[in-house]
Amino acid sequence: MRTPIIAGNWKMNMNPEQTAEFVKAVKDKLPKATEVESVIAAPAVDLPALLENAKGSELKVAAENCYFEDEGAFTGETSPKVLKEMGVDYVIIGHSERRDYFHETDEDINKKAHAIFNNGMTPIVCCGESLETREAGKAEEWVEAQVKAALKDLTAEQVSNLVIAYEPIWAIGTGKTATSDQAEEICAVVRKTVADLYDQDVADKVRIQYGGSVKPDNVKELMAKPNIDGGLVGGASLVPESYLELVNFND
Numbered sequence: 678m679r680t681p682i683i684a685g686n687w688k689m690n691m692n693p694e695q696t697a698e699f700v701k702a703v704k705d706k707l708p709k710a711t712e713v714e715s716v717i718a719a720p721a722v723d724l725p726a727l728l729e730n731a732k733g734s735e736l737k738v739a740a741e742n743c744y745f746e747d748e749g750a751f752t753g754e755t756s757p758k759v760l761k762e763m764g765v766d767y768v769i770i771g772h773s774e775r776r777d778y779f780h781e782t783d784e785d786i787n788k789k790a791h792a793i794f795n796n797g798m799t800p801i802v803c804c805g806e807s808l809e810t811r812e813a814g815k816a817e818e819w820v821e822a823q824v825k826a827a828l829k830d831l832t833a834e835q836v837s838n839l840v841i842a843y844e845p846i847w848a849i850g851t852g853k854t855a856t857s858d859q860a861e862e863i864c865a866v867v868r869k870t871v872a873d874l875y876d877q878d879v880a881d882k883v884r885i886q887y888g889g890s891v892k893p894d895n896v897k898e899l900m901a902k903p904n905i906d907g908g909l910v911g912g913a914s915l916v917p918e919s920y921l922e923l924v925n926f927n928d
């Protein structure tokens with residue numbers, strides 16, 4: 678019912694030449710997008726190379742961030758309108774690195790979600806708690822509050838098409854994966870939050886990814902969980918062989 682979605686988040690790790698080489702290495706070995714969606718999120722400087730090389734393949738393209746205005750005096754920002762014109766499908770917003778290092782607020786993230794939908798793309802909204810919050814027993818309420826704030830005033834139709842990525846901060850780039858049960862537990866909370874805000878039908882349609890040290894050797898177990906529909910993958914998405922193992926997790 679929900680098409681699985683595996684997205685690589687390259688972060689600030691690739692240049693246009695490396696991007697072109699990567700896409701050439703994977704493009705003919707991807708699953709059909711109707712069975713598993715394969716996405717790569719790249720820095721803005723790599724998007725032209727990514728889009729050009731991905732043409733005609735099953736690979737979908739994401740930006741790692743954008744601004745919430747379409748144009749204007751916003752030095753250094755990326756326009757969602759231009760991303761759409763270039764052919765971008767998805768935009769990651771609210772990654773914990775952007776919240777922590779660049780002080781993005783829940784309100785910014787909500788404005789970006791509206792701007793991305795208004796431009797005909799799909800947001801991948803990230804949420805997730807710190808180790809401190811988890812140890813205080815507040816992971817569920819933290820994530821629920823982040824999801825509620827990010828979705829403010831979005832329509833049921835928009836949220837039906839949305840992707841939400843649950844990424845516990847303590848599992849990002851640390852090699853510490855949440856157990857599949859821990860990941861499932863919070864992904865279920867995310868779905869319930871959507872059901873409470875909208876209805877069960879919308880909650881059944883929204884796709885929820887887990888992110889945080891997803892690797893070829895744990896992807897199958899995570900994907901087997903009922904509320905996990907995909908992965909948002911950092912380190913293991915940088916190498917063509919491991920990216921291919923991730924997107925072909927069903928084989």
Ligand SMILES: O=C(CO)COP(=O)(O)O
Pocket residue numbers: 686772844848849850851852888889890891909910911912913
């Ligand atoms: O932040 C992440 C994806 O957005 C996860 O990164 P890692 O897969 O490197 O832990």
